[in-house]
Amino acid sequence: MTTAQKIDIRQLNLAQLQAHFSEMNEPTYRAKQVYQWLWEKSVRKFEDMSNLSKDLRKKLDEKFVIKAVEIHTAQFSNDHTIKNAFRLADGNIVEGVLIPTDERMTACVSSQVGCSLTCKFCATGYMDRKRNLNADEIYDQVVLIDKQAKANYNIPLTNIVYMGMGEPLLNYTNVLKSIERITAPDGLNMSYKRITVSTAGISKMIKKLGDDGVKFNLALSLHAANDIKRNEIMPISEHNSLAALADALKYYYQKTKNPVTYEYIVFNHFNDEIEDAKELAKFCKHLPCKVNLIEYNPIQFADFTNAEADKIEAFASYLRKEGINTNIRRSRGKDIDAACGQLAVKTD
Numbered sequence: 001m002t003t004a005q006k007i008d009i010r011q012l013n014l015a016q017l018q019a020h021f022s023e024m025n026e027p028t029y030r031a032k033q034v035y036q037w038l039w040e041k042s043v044r045k046f047e048d049m050s051n052l053s054k055d056l057r058k059k060l061d062e063k064f065v066i067k068a069v070e071i072h073t074a075q076f077s078n079d080h081t082i083k084n085a086f087r088l089a090d091g092n093i094v095e096g097v098l099i100p101t102d103e104r105m106t107a108c109v110s111s112q113v114g115c116s117l118t119c120k121f122c123a124t125g126y127m128d129r130k131r132n133l134n135a136d137e138i139y140d141q142v143v144l145i146d147k148q149a150k151a152n153y154n155i156p157l158t159n160i161v162y163m164g165m166g167e168p169l170l171n172y173t174n175v176l177k178s179i180e181r182i183t184a185p186d187g188l189n190m191s192y193k194r195i196t197v198s199t200a201g202i203s204k205m206i207k208k209l210g211d212d213g214v215k216f217n218l219a220l221s222l223h224a225a226n227d228i229k230r231n232e233i234m235p236i237s238e239h240n241s242l243a244a245l246a247d248a249l250k251y252y253y254q255k256t257k258n259p260v261t262y263e264y265i266v267f268n269h270f271n272d273e274i275e276d277a278k279e280l281a282k283f284c285k286h287l288p289c290k291v292n293l294i295e296y297n298p299i300q301f302a303d304f305t306n307a308e309a310d311k312i313e314a315f316a317s318y319l320r321k322e323g324i325n326t327n328i329r330r331s332r333g334k335d336i337d338a339a340c341g342q343l344a345v346k347t348d
């Protein structure tokens with residue numbers, strides 16, 4: 001059987017794998033063992049599944065394929081951030097970043113090859129969306145970045161953010177499936193509270209998260225609490241007005257009781273005035289939330305620049321005075337284009 005004809009084994013759930021084992025006249029507990037190798041132990045070759053007979057390993061190799069993700073290149077920043085270009089089994093490349101800070105080891109992972117949205121400040125937005133990632137391709141990024149954290153800094157991952165390439169809510173099923181595997185006791189057994197999915201704001205899908213009662217954190221890339229300004233930098237907002245988003249977020253909060261984080265990049269002379277902070281404070285009144293003010297990292301495709309430090313401080317002070325939990329997030333990995341909005345697959 002050629003590789004193309006083989007079954008992609010990680011697309012199967014345990015019950016489906018057990019059904020294949022029955023067909024092969026193998027006991028179903030063996031399927032459970034293979035499932036453990038695949039997810040819990042992240043083994044990527046049948047020959048390494050050492051508690052199976054050689055004969056069974058050969059049979060598995062003939063019938064199934066494990067489409068493993070590999071690190072194509074890894075770039076190290078002066079601030080210890082590591083940007084990876086991951087090669088998928090079909091040759092496509094996506095990026096994922098390890099961000100070490102004093103308190104956390106965070107993996108930032110991609111959910112799509114490219115992105116169909118066209119946020120003006122984001123390098124990925126200037127690429128076409130080629131395809132969605134499968135759950136195992138997202139999972140592998142986490143596994144590889146976790147190994148990298150242990151190997152380089154002797155600390156395992158503590159947090160995962162879906163803020164790399166792509167809009168996670170436009171790859172809803174695979175993103176949720178990857179989180180199910182990351183949090184499962186027979187997966188990576190990480191807490192939901194350590195996972196954040198960041199969306200550009202798709203009202204319909206935010207409501208769906210509420211209906212599905214998800215337990216992970218949700219972040220909204222807001223960047224302007226004013227429809228005209230938001231439309232200018234995020235064309236998606238033409239169909240997802242602030243009123244529609246507020247409505248969806250309230251619904252989400254009612255169903256999940258999870259507060260939401262608003263990500264707000266402070267651009268020089270665009271959204272950095274106290275008037276902008278007032279609009280943001282007003283938007284924050286809709287539901288329990290916190291705000292992350294993010295430094296911008298210029299990209300070659302667009303003219304935006306980062307706001308002045310004192311403007312960002314004044315912006316933060318205003319929000320805090322309004323009783324809003326506000327953090328300023330310094331940018332990481334700028335020197336290797338690994339910072340927020342800079343991922344765009346430059347492997348040369």
Ligand code: SF4
Nearest residue numbers: 115119122124125166
């Ligand atoms: S910010 Fe996110 S949603 Fe917008 S273009 Fe970039 S990757 Fe896509």
